[in-house]
Amino acid sequence: MPNRPLNVAVVGATGAVGVEMIKTLEKRNFPVKNLRLLASSRSAGKQAQFNGQNYTIEELTHDSFKDIDVALFSAGGSISKEFAPSAVKAGAVVVDNSSCFRMDPTVPLVVPEVNPADIKQHNGIIANPTCTTIIMLVAVKPLYDIYPVKRINVCTYQSASGAGAKGMFELIEQTKTVLAGGKAEPKVFKWPYAFNVFSHNTDIGENGYNTEEMKMVNETKKIMHDDGIGVCATCVRVPVLRSHAESITLEFKDNVTVEAALEAWKKAPGLTIVDDRAANHFPMPCESNEQYNVLAGRIRYNLAAPNSLTFFVCGDQLLKGAALNAVQIAELM
Amino acid sequence: MPNRPLNVAVVGATGAVGVEMIKTLEKRNFPVKNLRLLASSRSAGKQAQFNGQNYTIEELTHDSFKDIDVALFSAGGSISKEFAPSAVKAGAVVVDNSSCFRMDPTVPLVVPEVNPADIKQHNGIIANPTCTTIIMLVAVKPLYDIYPVKRINVCTYQSASGAGAKGMFELIEQTKTVLAGGKAEPKVFKWPYAFNVFSHNTDIGENGYNTEEMKMVNETKKIMHDDGIGVCATCVRVPVLRSHAESITLEFKDNVTVEAALEAWKKAPGLTIVDDRAANHFPMPCESNEQYNVLAGRIRYNLAAPNSLTFFVCGDQLLKGAALNAVQIAELM
Numbered sequence: 001m002p003n004r005p006l007n008v009a010v011v012g013a014t015g016a017v018g019v020e021m022i023k024t025l026e027k028r029n030f031p032v033k034n035l036r037l038l039a040s041s042r043s044a045g046k047q048a049q050f051n052g053q054n055y056t057i058e059e060l061t062h063d064s065f066k067d068i069d070v071a072l073f074s075a076g077g078s079i080s081k082e083f084a085p086s087a088v089k090a091g092a093v094v095v096d097n098s099s100c101f102r103m104d105p106t107v108p109l110v111v112p113e114v115n116p117a118d119i120k121q122h123n124g125i126i127a128n129p130t131c132t133t134i135i136m137l138v139a140v141k142p143l144y145d146i147y148p149v150k151r152i153n154v155c156t157y158q159s160a161s162g163a164g165a166k167g168m169f170e171l172i173e174q175t176k177t178v179l180a181g182g183k184a185e186p187k188v189f190k191w192p193y194a195f196n197v198f199s200h201n202t203d204i205g206e207n208g209y210n211t212e213e214m215k216m217v218n219e220t221k222k223i224m225h226d227d228g229i230g231v232c233a234t235c236v237r238v239p240v241l242r243s244h245a246e247s248i249t250l251e252f253k254d255n256v257t258v259e260a261a262l263e264a265w266k267k268a269p270g271l272t273i274v275d276d277r278a279a280n281h282f283p284m285p286c287e288s289n290e291q292y293n294v295l296a297g298r299i300r301y302n303l304a305a306p307n308s309l310t311f312f313v314c315g316d317q318l319l320k321g322a323a324l325n326a327v328q329i330a331e332l333m
Numbered sequence: 334m335p336n337r338p339l340n341v342a343v344v345g346a347t348g349a350v351g352v353e354m355i356k357t358l359e360k361r362n363f364p365v366k367n368l369r370l371l372a373s374s375r376s377a378g379k380q381a382q383f384n385g386q387n388y389t390i391e392e393l394t395h396d397s398f399k400d401i402d403v404a405l406f407s408a409g410g411s412i413s414k415e416f417a418p419s420a421v422k423a424g425a426v427v428v429d430n431s432s433c434f435r436m437d438p439t440v441p442l443v444v445p446e447v448n449p450a451d452i453k454q455h456n457g458i459i460a461n462p463t464c465t466t467i468i469m470l471v472a473v474k475p476l477y478d479i480y481p482v483k484r485i486n487v488c489t490y491q492s493a494s495g496a497g498a499k500g501m502f503e504l505i506e507q508t509k510t511v512l513a514g515g516k517a518e519p520k521v522f523k524w525p526y527a528f529n530v531f532s533h534n535t536d537i538g539e540n541g542y543n544t545e546e547m548k549m550v551n552e553t554k555k556i557m558h559d560d561g562i563g564v565c566a567t568c569v570r571v572p573v574l575r576s577h578a579e580s581i582t583l584e585f586k587d588n589v590t591v592e593a594a595l596e597a598w599k600k601a602p603g604l605t606i607v608d609d610r611a612a613n614h615f616p617m618p619c620e621s622n623e624q625y626n627v628l629a630g631r632i633r634y635n636l637a638a639p640n641s642l643t644f645f646v647c648g649d650q651l652l653k654g655a656a657l658n659a660v661q662i663a664e665l666m
Contacts, residue, residue, distance in 0.1 A: 151637040155488035155580040157530045157571065171528075176512055179505065184619075195504075196619040197490045197571055197578050199631060199645065204610040208591070208633025217636060230637025234580040234645065238490065238530055238571045245530050247488040247567040258541070277537040286517075286529040298532060300541030303550060304484040304563025312532065312567065 001331050002069075005033035008330075009068045009092065011083065012075030013037035013048060013057055016165040017097060020323035021072050026051055028327060038064050039075070065090035070330045073097060074322065088124035093333055095326045097128040102219060109222050112328040113270040114141045118223075119332050126329050129223060130215040131321025132156055132235065136246055137223055138271055138320065139296040139313045142264035144224065147252040147307075151230040154216065157238045157245035158200065159285065161317045163188055168241050175239070193239055200235035210235060243285035244317045249302055249310040261299055261309055270320065271296055283314035291316055292324055334664050335402075338366035341663075342401045342425065344416065345408030346370035346381060346390055349498040350430055353656035354405050355383050361660060371397050372408070398423035403663045406430060407655065421457035426666055428659045430461040435552060442555050445661040446603040447474045451556075452665050459662050462556060463548040464654025465489055465568065469579055470556055471604055471653065472629040472646045475597040477557065480585040480640075484563040487549065490571045490578035491533065492618065494650045496521055501574050508572070526572055533568035543568060576618035577650045582635055582643040591632055594642055603653065604629055616647035624649055625657055 008025065012018040018039070025032055035050050037057045044059035058064065060079070065071060065087040073080045073087075074097035084094045084101070101107040108118040109127045114137050119126055128134075136154060143149070160167040166188050174184045175194040184192035191198040202211035209217070213233040221227050238245075250256075265273050274283045275297030283295035294315040302308035315321055341358065345351040351372070358365060368383050370390045377392035391397065393412070398404060398420040406413045406420075407430035417427045417434070434440040441451040442460045447470050452459055461467075469487060476482070493500040499521050507517045508527040517525035524531040535544035542550070546566040554560050571578075583589075598606050607616045608630030616628035627648040635641035648654055 153486050153582055153635075153637065155567075157490065157569065172512065175508060179509055179512070190613060191617060192619045195572060195574050196617055197573055197647075198617050199613060199615045201613065204613060207636070208610060208631070209636070210613075232582060232635045232637040232641075232643055234488075234631070234643060236490065236578075236580065236645075239528060239573070240530055241528050245569075247569065249486055249565060277541065280523060280532060280534065280537060280543075282532045284524060284529055284531050286525045298541070298567070302486075302565045303540070303542070304486065304565040308565075310565055310567060312569075314530075 005031040006069035007034045007067050008032050009036040009071040011038045011073040014039045014043040017074040017322040020318045022050055024323045024327045062086040065092050068092040072326050094125045095329045097322055097326055101125050102127040110329050111137050113138050115223050116332055128326045129219045131317045133216050133219040134321055134325050135244055135294050135315035138294040142268040143261050146256045147254040149250050151251040153232045153249040155234045155247045159240040159242050159317050161242040197238050240285045242318050243288040243314050245314045247312050251308045255307050258299055283312050288314035288316050335364055338364040339402035340367045340400050341365050342369040342404040344371045344406040347372045347376040350407040350655040353651045357656045357660045359384055395419040398425050401425040405659050427458045428662045430655050430659055434458050435460040443662050444470050446471050448556050449665055461659045462552045464650045466549050466552040467654055467658050468577055468627050468648035471627040475601040476594050479589045480587040482583050484584040486565045486582040488567045488580045492573040492575050492577055492650050494575040530571050573618045575651050576621040576647050578647045580645050584641045588640050594632055616645050621647035621649050
C-alpha cells in the first residue's frame with residue numbers, strides 16, 4: 001500500500017469497470033486523500049458514493065488531473081490515448097485498463113501476482129492486461145515456476161460484462177424477450193446472445209485469430225517475459241453476466257505432476273482451488289462472481305500428450321479481470 | 334434407404350430424442366410400414382402424430398417387438414439393457430442411443446458419415462455414439478483422411494438437451510426465476526444453470542475425467558479404428574437449449590493446410606462450412622438448432638504447434654447428436 005494518502009482520479013467512473021474501481025478502492029481501504037470521478041459530459045453531474053460520502057461526477061477534460069497522484073482509466077482506448085498523456089503531464093501515474101498502451105514497449109503490463117517488479121519500469125503509465133489474460137496467468141504462473149511452459153491451448157467461456165454494462169443489459173433484456181416468446185434483436189453484439197454462444201466480437205486478422213485471442217497470445221509473452229511460449233486461443237462468448245471461465249491445457253518443458261501443481265496453487269496469491277471430484281465441484285461463474293480471487297481446479301493429466309496438464313479457471317471479469325487488478329497495481333506503486 | 338417398407342418401433346417415444354426420431358422418420362420419408370411408439374406405463378395412452386396420423390403410445394414390454402424390423406431405442410441405458418435383447422430375439426435390429434452397448438466389441442458404433450461400413454458387422458444391435466463424439470467426428474474425419482490425427486484437444490459448450498426435456502425445462506424455468514429476482518433452485522443439474530457454466534454432470538473417474546469426456550476419448554478410437562489417437566476432452570455445460578458447440582484443436586502426423594482442410598470439408602457429407610471472417614460469422618447454436626448438418630468453421634493454424642489446426646463446430650444435440658444419426662443408421666441397414 002502507498003505510505004501516504006493519495007489523490008485518486010477514476011476516468012470512466014460510471015462504466016461497469018469504473019463503478020467496481022470505486023467499490024474496490026473503498027473495500028481495500030486504499031489510502032484516498034481526494035477522489036475525483038471523471039466521465040463524459042453525458043454523465044457529468046451524476047452522483048456516486050465513496051466511503052459514505054457523495055461525489056459529483058465531473059466532465060473529463062485535459063485539465064482534470066491537477067494534483068492527482070494516481071489516475072485509473074477505464075473509458076476505452078480512444079479516451080486513454082487522448083487523456084492519459086495529460087494526466088502524466090500533470091504528474092499523475094496512470095493505470096490504464098484499455099488496450100491502448102498494453103503492447104507499448106515503454107509501458108509495463110502488470111498482473112501483480114505474476115510480474116509485480118515490472119511496475120518499477122514505468123514512465124507514467126502502467127497497463128492493465130486483458131481480462132482473459134489476467135485470469136489465465138494467475139493460475140499459470142505458479143505452474144510455470146515449476147517448469148517453463150512451452151504451449152498453452154485456451155478456450156474461453158466469456159461473459160457479457162467484457163462489453164460493459166450495456167453488454168450485460170443486452171443479455172438480460174434479450175433473454176427476457178426470448179422467454180416471453182419474442183425474437184432476439186441484437187444491438188451491442190452482432191449475434192443473438194440469449195441461449196447462444198458466439199465467437200468473440202472483435203475483428204479477425206489475416207491469420208484467422210480475433211483481436212481478443214491475439215491479446216492473449218502477445219500479452220502472455222510480454223507479462224511472462226518469455227517469447228517462446230506458444231498460445232493457441234479460442235475466445236467465445238457465453239450467456240453469463242460477469243465472470244469469465246477458461247479451459248486451459250499447458251505443455252511444460254518437463255513433467256509437472258498434478259500433486260506438485262496443486263501444492264504450487266495452494267501457496268499462490270490471488271487463487272482459490274476449487275477441485276472436489278467426488279462432489280463434481282469445480283470453478284463456476286456463479287461462485288467467482290464478485291470474488292477477488294481466481295478460482296482454479298479440475299486439474300488432471302492431458303491424456304493425449306506428455307508433460308501436459310489441463311484445468312479450468314473462473315474469474316470475475318469486472319474485478320480481477322479489470323478493476324481489482326488496476327487497484328492492486330496502484331497499491332504496489 | 335431400405336428397399337421395402339419396414340415396421341419401426343421407437344422406444345422412449347415421448348422423450349426429447351424420441352420425439353425428434355418420429356419427426357426425422359417423417360421428414361426423411363423413411364419407408365415406414367407400421368410404426369409402434371413405446372414408452373413407460375406413465376406415458377402409455379398418450380397420443381403422437383406421424384405423417385398426419387394419430388398414434389397411441391403403448392407401454393414397453395418384452396413382447397412389444399413382434400414383427401418389428403427396426404427398433405430405435407432412446408430411453409436410457411437401463412431400458413436398453415433390459416429390452417434390446419428382447420427386440421433382437423423378436424428379429425428386430427436395434428439402433429440404440431444409450432451408452433449401454435457403445436463399447437461392446439460385438440456392437441458397431443456408427444456415425445454414417447464416418448464409418449458406415451461398420452454397420453454390416455452387427456449382431457442385432459448398432460450403437461449410436463455420444464452426441465459430442467458424433468458432432469466432433471463429422472468434422473474431424475474429412476481432415477483425418479488428408480493426414481492421420483495424432484491428438485485432439487476438445488473443449489465443449491454443451492446444451493441442456495443432453496439431459497433431455499427436463500434439462501431444457503430446468504434451464505428455461507430457472508432463467509425466468511432469476512430474471513424475476515429469484516434464486517436458482519437446481520433439481521435436474523446439481524448447480525445453478527441460468528447465466529452459469531459448469532463441468533459436465535457425469536461422475537469423475539480416478540484420472541480426473543468425467544464419464545462424458547471418457548466417452549469422447551474411447552468412442553473416437555473405436556469409430557476411427559485408431560487406438561493411437563490421443564484425446565484430451567473438457568466437457569462443460571453452457572446455458573444453451575439444444576445445440577452443442579465444440580472448440581477442437583487437431584495435431585496431424587503431417588502438415589494439413591487450411592485450404593486443404595476447407596476443400597475436404599466442402600466435399601464432406603453432413604457438414605456445412607460457416608466461416609466468414611469479415612462478417613465474424615462462425616458456427617453458433619442459434620444457427621445449428623433444428624438443422625441436420627454439423628456447422629464447422631473458424632478454421633486456422635494453431636499458433637503454438639506445427640501440423641496443427643484449430644476450429645469450431647456446432648450441431649443439434651437432439652438431431653445429429655442423437656435422433657438423426659440413429660435414423661441415418663436405420664437408412665443404411
